[in-house]
Amino acid sequence: MNITRVEIGTLNEELKVSLTPADYSEQVENELKKVRRNMTLPGFRTGHVPAGLVKKRYGKAILIEELNKIVSGSLQNFIRESNLDLLGSPIPQPSDVAKNNFDTPGDFEFVFEIGLAPQFQLTLPPSKTFDQYVIQVEDAKVHDYIEDLRRKYGKFSNPETSDETTIFYGDYTELDADGNVKEGGITNRSTLSVAMVKDADTRNQLLGLQKGATVKLNLQKAFASDHAEIGHMLNRSAEEAASIHVDFNYTIDTINRVEPAEMNQEFFDKIYGEGTLTTEEEFRNKVREQLESFYMQDSDFKLKHDMEDHLLAELDLKLPDTFLRKWLSTEVEKPLSEEQLDKEYPSYSRGMKLRLIENRIFRDQQMQITQEEVRDMARQYIMHQFSGYAYGLTDDIMDSLINRYLEKRESVDRIVENLSSRKVFDYLKSVANSNAKKVGYEEFVNIAKSHSH
Numbered sequence: 001m002n003i004t005r006v007e008i009g010t011l012n013e014e015l016k017v018s019l020t021p022a023d024y025s026e027q028v029e030n031e032l033k034k035v036r037r038n039m040t041l042p043g044f045r046t047g048h049v050p051a052g053l054v055k056k057r058y059g060k061a062i063l064i065e066e067l068n069k070i071v072s073g074s075l076q077n078f079i080r081e082s083n084l085d086l087l088g089s090p091i092p093q094p095s096d097v098a099k100n101n102f103d104t105p106g107d108f109e110f111v112f113e114i115g116l117a118p119q120f121q122l123t124l125p126p127s128k129t130f131d132q133y134v135i136q137v138e139d140a141k142v143h144d145y146i147e148d149l150r151r152k153y154g155k156f157s158n159p160e161t162s163d164e165t166t167i168f169y170g171d172y173t174e175l176d177a178d179g180n181v182k183e184g185g186i187t188n189r190s191t192l193s194v195a196m197v198k199d200a201d202t203r204n205q206l207l208g209l210q211k212g213a214t215v216k217l218n219l220q221k222a223f224a225s226d227h228a229e230i231g232h233m234l235n236r237s238a239e240e241a242a243s244i245h246v247d248f249n250y251t252i253d254t255i256n257r258v259e260p261a262e263m264n265q266e267f268f269d270k271i272y273g274e275g276t277l278t279t280e281e282e283f284r285n286k287v288r289e290q291l292e293s294f295y296m297q298d299s300d301f302k303l304k305h306d307m308e309d310h311l312l313a314e315l316d317l318k319l320p321d322t323f324l325r326k327w328l329s330t331e332v333e334k335p336l337s338e339e340q341l342d343k344e345y346p347s348y349s350r351g352m353k354l355r356l357i358e359n360r361i362f363r364d365q366q367m368q369i370t371q372e373e374v375r376d377m378a379r380q381y382i383m384h385q386f387s388g389y390a391y392g393l394t395d396d397i398m399d400s401l402i403n404r405y406l407e408k409r410e411s412v413d414r415i416v417e418n419l420s421s422r423k424v425f426d427y428l429k430s431v432a433n434s435n436a437k438k439v440g441y442e443e444f445v446n447i448a449k450s451h452s453h
Contacts, residue, residue, distance in 0.1 A: 115323035
């Protein structure tokens with residue numbers, strides 16, 4: 001067997017796997033013998049069917065299966081031993097029928113197209129000084145947040161049917177244009193508050209439902225294009241949510257209801273610890289501090305994007321775009337149109353370049369992610385999805401929700417990716433120069449809106 005590399009474009013190659021009968025004949029014969037030992041045909045005892053008849057009936061299928069095993073294993077070994085840093089996965093090319101004749105097997109040649117990651121030098125810390133916005137907290141925001149806390153820490157119950165006060169917990173599943181579940185589409189386990197729904201028709205659709213029911217929703221319509229709220233429910237950024245205009249199925253797992261808590265000592269203790277605060281004034285000041293912390297997260301999000309823009313511009317990474325477009329179109333059940341690729345590829349390309357940069361920093365700084373960190377972030381996701389209504393959940397119920405959340409491979413992958421990104425940003429923030437700028441919340445929102453891709 002021989003594997004050769006042929007360059008066909010920038011960061012784009014073909015791997016040609018050549019086999020002779022000596023590479024596969026023994027494996028094929030062994031499999032035929034196994035089949036023969038268990039094969040039964042009228043007129044023959046089990047295990048005594050003539051070898052020629054066994055080969056005639058099953059030989060071609062076994063040959064193809066064994067060739068696939070040999071080629072797949074050899075290809076992965078070659079990629080690993082050659083230290084090839086691939087983007088996407090190898091794309092099988094159409095076989096040359098003249099060379100690959102499964103009816104009269106001889107020499108075979110299989111070709112795979114691959115895309116390679118660009119090699120680059122990363123200089124840190126960044127040469128640019130970045131603005132770090134310090135967002136001022138307004139009194140109205142403090143009031144609104146306290147009212148939210150009263151609802152979130154109120155009396156928790158699980159009624160049989162939903163009403164205007166219901167907060168569902170369930171699964172979002174993206175649908176295609178025909179209303180069917182989209183293969184490889186967006187899925188997420190999250191909450192849905194009836195009171196938060198802006199569209200009257202959608203809100204009425206959510207009344208009188210029971211556990212296990214499934215409803216079809218258009219989130220842009222339901223939440224009046226509140227991209228932050230939509231992103232919260234789908235575990236996507238507000239920027240990503242802005243481009244999601246498809247319908248979703250929402251399958252109800254739990255129906256929850258809460259009555260607002262009273263502003264008393266018990267309420268203060270539940271939120272900030274027993275005896276930490278004793279007056280409503282102290283409580284409001286603490287809420288203000290917490291909002292400042294939340295605003296700092298928004299500020300960090302803006303800073304992260306500024307850093308990403310700087311690194312992308314400075315490195316000017318090139319990708320095997322032709323290959324990646326082809327690979328993306330083969331990764332989904334229904335091939336993407338050129339129009340869809342043109343629309344989605346720039347965002348995908350940017351994300352791929354950022355992952356390459358983050359992976360380099362993560363590796364160079366010898367960062368690690370523990371199982372405890374994965375479970376802790378899953379807990380944070382669930383708490384966030386309940387928007388704080390998880391106060392009434394016991395530890396056993398929470399552990400069960402975490403285990404169910406982590407059953408999905410895509411959920412674990414998303415957590416690992418987010419943890420990696422967070423660790424890398426924390427490192428960049430610690431080494432980069434920044435300039436603090438005080439701004440009001442609305443001013444910051446306008447600044448953030450002007451920063452879009």
